[in-house]
Amino acid sequence: MSINFLSIIAKPKITLTTNPFLVSSPLLFFSNKTKTKPSILTAFSSMSYDKELAAAKKAASLAARLCQKVQKAILQSDVQSKSDKSPVTVADYGSQALVSYVLQRELPSELFSLVAEEDSEDLCKDGAQETLERITKLVNDILASDGSYSDSTLSTDDVVKAIDCGKSEGGSRGRHWVLDPIDGTKGFLRGDQYAIALALLDEGTVVLGVLACPNLPLTSIAGGSQHSLPGAVGCLFFSVVGGGTYMHSLDSSSAVKVQVSSIDNPEEASFFESYEAAHSMHDLSSSIAKKLGVKAPPVRIDSQAKYGALSRGDGVIYLRFPHKGYREKIWDHAAGYIVVAEAGGVVTDAAGNPLDFSKGRYLDLDTGIIVTNQKLMPSLLKAVRESIEEKVSSL
Secondary structure, eight states: OOOOOTTTSSSOOOOOEEOSSOOOOOOOOOOOOSSOOHHHHHHHHHSOOHHHHHHHHHHHHHHHHHHHHHHHTOOGGGEEEOTTSOEEEHHHHHHHHHHHHHHHHHSOOSEEOEEESOOSGGGGSTTOHHHHHHHHHHHHHHHHHHSTTTTOOOOHHHHHHHHHTTBOOOOSSSEEEEEEEEEOHHHHHHTSOOEEEEEEEETTEEEEEEEEEEEEESSOOTTOOSSSOOSOEEEEEEEETTSOEEEEETTOOOOEEEOOOOOOOGGGOOEEEESSGGGSOHHHHHHHHHHHTOOSOOEEEOSTHHHHHHHTTSOSEEEEOOOTTOOEEGGGTHHHHHHHHTTTEEEEETTSOBOOOOSSSEEOOSSOEEEEETTTHHHHHHHHHHHHHHHHHTO
C-alpha cells in the first residue's frame, strides 16, 4: 500500500480551511516577514498564548490516550506502509484527527491552518473502509471518555475532514499549527519511545510547543536507554516563548519547571541520537563525540522524546545527521525546538545557523541538527565542522 505525497509537497502556499465543526471570528493575519527580528521576538514574548496552550495540551493529551489504547492491543491490520516504506498506523491517523478536531473546538475560528504529516488519501481508497471505521471509533471513544464533547459523535466523513485539515503549507504569514501525530512510529510499534508533537507558528516563529511522550519515564533516563525503563511513565512537556519549559505527568496537571544540563566539560557530557541508523549517521556522531572527549556511550531513543529528555537535563547533546537526500520536515522539530530553547538550550543546524520554520513544510538546513547548552555549543560546533570536513575528504 502506498501514499502519494506529491499533492502535498508542491510549491509552498498557505492553505486555510474553513472549520467544518464550528464557525466564529477569523484569525488575525500580520504583515509578511521572512525573518524574525529581536524586536518582534520581544513582542511575541509579551503576548499571551494561554488559550492556545490550554487547547494544545488538551489535544495532545487526548491523542496520547488514543495512542496508548492502540499500542496495548495493536492489530496487524492497524499498520500500513507509505510510499517511502515508512509505517503509518491507525493511531497516526486517529491522533491527527483528534488534535485537528479538538483545536478547532477549543479555538473556534473560520480560518484554521494545520501543517501535519498525514492525509486521508489511502483511507478513501477501495478496501479501506474497515480501517477508516476503526479510526473513527477510536476517535469517538476518546472524545466520549473525556466528557467535554458528549455532544459530538464524528462520522467517517468528519474524521477524513479533520485529518485533511493538515494539508496547509505553513509559511511566514499568520498562524499555523504544526503537528506530528506520532513522531517515532517505529518506536511506537516496538513499544518504545514516541511523541505527539504539536507547535504553533506565529509569523514563521515557533511560539508554543507541546510534547506528549507516553512512554518516557518521569525520572531521568541519563545513562540508560529506551529499553526496560523503570518507574512511572508518561510525560507532557510544554513551552511558550519567553515563559520557560515545564513538565508534568500525563495523568496530572502539577507541573515543574525544567532546565537543560549546565555541564560545561565535554568529558562529562552524554549525547542522544536517533535509535534507527537509517535516520542519522551514527558514524559521524561517533567521530564528533570522540573529538569532544565524550566518554559515555550514546543514548539512542526514538522521536522528539529526545528533546524532552534533553530539556530536563537527562543528556547534554543531541546529534542528528540524516543521510544524503533527506529533507527535514518542520513537524519533526518545531515542538522539540521550543521545548529545548525555553529550557535554556541551543538548537542550530550543523553550521550554527538557527532553524527557520517559516519556509513551508520543510527545513532547508546545513547537513544536520545539533542541540546542547550554551556553554558547550562553541566546542560542539568546532567538533562538528572538523568531523564533517574529515568525512568529506575521505570520500
